Amino acid sequence: MSEEGKQIVIVGGGICGLATALALHRKGIRSIVIEKAASLRTEGAGIGIQSNGWRALDQLGVAHLLRPKAIPILLTRDLVLNNSTHQEESFKNSEFRCLRRSDLIEIMAENLPAETIRFGCEIMKIESDPIITSHTILHLKDGTVIKAKVLIGCDGVHSVVGDWLELKPTKRFNLCGVVGFTNYPNGHGFGNEFVRIRGDNMMTGRLPIDEKLVYWFVARPRTPQDTMVSKEPKLLRDSTMELIKDFPAEIPEVIQNCDLDSILLFSLRHRAPWDMILESFRKGTVTVAGDAMHVMGPFVGQGGSAALEDAVVLGRCFAQEMVAGLESERSKKNNLDWKEQKEEMEMSKRIEKAIDRYVKERKMRILRLSTQTYLIGTLLQTTSPIIKLVSFILVLIVFITFSNHTSYDCGRL
Numbered sequence: 001m002s003e004e005g006k007q008i009v010i011v012g013g014g015i016c017g018l019a020t021a022l023a024l025h026r027k028g029i030r031s032i033v034i035e036k037a038a039s040l041r042t043e044g045a046g047i048g049i050q051s052n053g054w055r056a057l058d059q060l061g062v063a064h065l066l067r068p069k070a071i072p073i074l075l076t077r078d079l080v081l082n083n084s085t086h087q088e089e090s091f092k093n094s095e096f097r098c099l100r101r102s103d104l105i106e107i108m109a110e111n112l113p114a115e116t117i118r119f120g121c122e123i124m125k126i127e128s129d130p131i132i133t134s135h136t137i138l139h140l141k142d143g144t145v146i147k148a149k150v151l152i153g154c155d156g157v158h159s160v161v162g163d164w165l166e167l168k169p170t171k172r173f174n175l176c177g178v179v180g181f182t183n184y185p186n187g188h189g190f191g192n193e194f195v196r197i198r199g200d201n202m203m204t205g206r207l208p209i210d211e212k213l214v215y216w217f218v219a220r221p222r223t224p225q226d227t228m229v230s231k232e233p234k235l236l237r238d239s240t241m242e243l244i245k246d247f248p249a250e251i252p253e254v255i256q257n258c259d260l261d262s263i264l265l266f267s268l269r270h271r272a273p274w275d276m277i278l279e280s281f282r283k284g285t286v287t288v289a290g291d292a293m294h295v296m297g298p299f300v301g302q303g304g305s306a307a308l309e310d311a312v313v314l315g316r317c318f319a320q321e322m323v324a325g326l327e328s329e330r331s332k333k334n335n336l337d338w339k340e341q342k343e344e345m346e347m348s349k350r351i352e353k354a355i356d357r358y359v360k361e362r363k364m365r366i367l368r369l370s371t372q373t374y375l376i377g378t379l380l381q382t383t384s385p386i387i388k389l390v391s392f393i394l395v396l397i398v399f400i401t402f403s404n405h406t407s408y409d410c411g412r413l
């Protein structure tokens with residue numbers, strides 16, 4: 001068993017963990033990312049990024065590397081099946097592109113200092129440091145022990161850091177998501193259009209990534225066969241096709257021709273908006289970001305962008321409050337004299353203040369997004385006409401009140 005002293009430890013090397021490490025790096029603050037997978041996790045096919053997400057990527061200094069990877073989406077065409085309504089929204093004054101997840105993850109990772117990410121390391125247990133109780137001791141699966149001055153949980157929906165913070169458990173929608181890519185070697189010919197179709201308990205859509213590649217998704221009710229079906233790509237595709245066979249052909253055709261290696265099924269979870277109001281999201285110098293903080297349904301395509309915003313705000317708050325002296329080697333020692341202990345306590349207070357600022361700044365934003373996605377999820381998953389009507393009215397009110405979530409600006413790093 002080896003023991004190491006580290007300053008800032010980020011658990012999870014997904015979108016949020018990498019973005020957080022990048023934000024800190026841009027502000028000259030070192031961190032390490034502990035990732036349990038053996039390499040970068042790029043599954044999940046595509047990810048739609050709208051103006052708010054691009055603003056965050058600009059601040060992280062990687063937007064210019066990502067823009068050439070995806071064509072701009074200029075128009076959304078929305079179709080509601082049961083009342084045949086049809087709506088169009090143009091993106092003339094905003095930015096919307098759908099990226100390959102692999103591009104997003106790989107480019108962020110490439111822009112981090114060498115050896116920032118440690119793969120194949122899983123945090124199993126967290127406990128308080130007996131010397132400075134706001135610091136933590138992390139136990140890894142391979143027996144390594146890491147002492148962390150700051151711990152940021154970007155470890156997704158089943159977050160060990162969230163458990164340490166005693167966050168209320170996340171909840172499951174009665175829906176799941178199926179996603180994939182379809183490649184058209186001679187060009188798809190769909191132009192720069194995002195098509196979305198909503199049925200009674202289902203929603204599906206297709207977005208172009210470039211002239212040849214299309215990302216598609218289906219949100220549909222869970223079934224008892226999902227665990228088995230998720231292991232068989234062809235079965236997953238065929239069962240998904242069966243559910244949307246009555247939808248206009250423009251989406252089923254895409255799914256029929258999909259790349260079976262890319263198809264994936266996700267169960268959909270959310271943190272209830274009412275649970276979020278009361279959470280402080282901090283204990284000592286420990287906090288969470290991304291899905292670990294605010295997992296939400298994918299119905300407005302904002303979970304990943306919200307995670308990028310978290311990273312920018314967290315980086316800014318740390319840089320503002322800090323954290324000169326964070327680089328000190330003291331936390332590696334087991335016995336601090338009283339003066340060193342006092343200085344460490346003062347540093348902890350500053351870190352706590354930075355985290356509180358971050359949480360305060362993020363809370364309303366993620367509460368709004370979570371409320372919107374919770375209501376849309378309820379509207380999709382319920383079979384009760386009364387709940388459907390009430391959810392529909394609330395969605396209208398919430399969308400009017402909270403207006404356009406993509407115009408949000410997380411500010412400068």
Ligand SMILES: Cc1cc2nc3c(=O)[nH]c(=O)nc-3n(C[C@H](O)[C@H](O)[C@H](O)COP(=O)(O)OP(=O)(O)OC[C@H]3O[C@@H](n4cnc5c(N)ncnc54)[C@H](O)[C@@H]3O)c2cc1C
Binds near residue numbers: 121154298
């Ligand atoms: C079907 C679907 C479609 C979506 N579409 C969009 C979209 O179009 N636009 C958008 O913005 N968002 C979208 N989202 C949401 C978005 O994918 C998530 O919000 C985002 O990926 C969250 O990133 P994260 O880094 O917080 O978590 P994750 O991506 O879950 O990363 C967590 C990481 O932590 C690691 N980890 C976990 N536990 C430990 C541990 N104990 N020790 C070490 N490592 C650990 C995991 O291996 C993982 O790499 C969608 C989500 C779904 C399900």
